Amino acid sequence: MYHLLKGLHEYLTRKEEFSIIIIGLDGAGKTACTTTSHVFGRTESHPSQTFLEKIKTLYNDTPGLEPSQIGPTVGQNIGKVSLPSTILNFFDLGGQRGMRSIWHRYYDDCHAVVFVIDAQDRERLGEGWEVFDSVLSAPQILNVPLLLLANKQDSPDSLSATEIRHDYETWDRHRREYARRRFGEDEETELERRRQRIASLDVMGISALDGQGIREAVDWLFLRVQNSRREVDDKSSKGGW
Numbered sequence: 001m002y003h004l005l006k007g008l009h010e011y012l013t014r015k016e017e018f019s020i021i022i023i024g025l026d027g028a029g030k031t032a033c034t035t036t037s038h039v040f041g042r043t044e045s046h047p048s049q050t051f052l053e054k055i056k057t058l059y060n061d062t063p064g065l066e067p068s069q070i071g072p073t074v075g076q077n078i079g080k081v082s083l084p085s086t087i088l089n090f091f092d093l094g095g096q097r098g099m100r101s102i103w104h105r106y107y108d109d110c111h112a113v114v115f116v117i118d119a120q121d122r123e124r125l126g127e128g129w130e131v132f133d134s135v136l137s138a139p140q141i142l143n144v145p146l147l148l149l150a151n152k153q154d155s156p157d158s159l160s161a162t163e164i165r166h167d168y169e170t171w172d173r174h175r176r177e178y179a180r181r182r183f184g185e186d187e188e189t190e191l192e193r194r195r196q197r198i199a200s201l202d203v204m205g206i207s208a209l210d211g212q213g214i215r216e217a218v219d220w221l222f223l224r225v226q227n228s229r230r231e232v233d234d235k236s237s238k239g240g241w
């Protein structure tokens with residue numbers, strides 16, 4: 001009887017779990033972790049305090065670390081945020097060039113993607129957009145909620161979320177014009193698909209250091225993963241798959 005009641009209680013109070021990956025160029029400010037980094041079985045520790053640590057600090061009451069303790073992520077950092085009905089599992093992936101090739105391994109199982117851009121580093125925006133563009137076009141995550149975060153809003157040199165969106169759209173227009181001159185017209189369906197993806201893209205300004213915008217970003221993720229789960233459930237109950 002005890003086991004039956006325990007099982008029933010666990011069933012009724014169980015939380016839905018979602019996986020969210022945090023990606024972007026090295027130095028964008030994704031990390032924030034005292035958690036361990038797992039590199040194909042090896043375990044290393046890279047303490048730092050930025051986006052992920054700020055989330056953990058705000059939601060889990062764990063204190064963040066000093067910025068001086070930040071180190072580049074090798075592999076991944078993991079953060080778990082427990083909300084009343086939901087658990088969000090964040091996977092912060094290393095953004096150095098050699099690390100980016102592992103991102104796609106997470107695509108199949110993630111429920112949302114966060115791409116962090118350093119809004120104060122104008123020199124690396126172009127490199128950031130090239131990488132962002134390849135993420136945007138990855139077939140496994142075409143229908144997965146995607147949030148672009150313009151980090152480092154505490155810095156007076158930072159571009160705002162609106163300016164960051166504009167910069168990406170300008171970069172994208174130039175890229176398409178260049179490709180058209182070199183290779184001819186893009187396929188219409190591909191163009192339309194990209195247009196829709198970019199039009200529905202949400203861009204938010206945050207500061208991982210002082211915390212501005214972090215709660216709004218987590219709220220956005222919470223709502224979007226719930227909604228896309230509901231859409232999937234609706235489709236499968238209607239035999240849509």
Ligand SMILES: Nc1nc2c(ncn2[C@@H]2O[C@H](COP(=O)(O)OP(=O)(O)OP(=O)(O)O)[C@@H](O)[C@H]2O)c(=O)[nH]1
Nearest residue numbers: 026027028029030031050072073095152207208209
């Ligand atoms: N001013 C300011 N600096 C920040 C912010 N977030 C991160 N930084 C700084 O940016 C640098 C890089 O931060 P990380 O969190 O290590 O960057 P990352 O994106 O995890 O980099 P990789 O692990 O190499 O992919 C550190 O020196 C941070 O202190 C922010 O919101 N504002």
Ligand SMILES: [Mg+2]
Nearest residue numbers: 030031072073
């Ligand atoms: Mg990192």
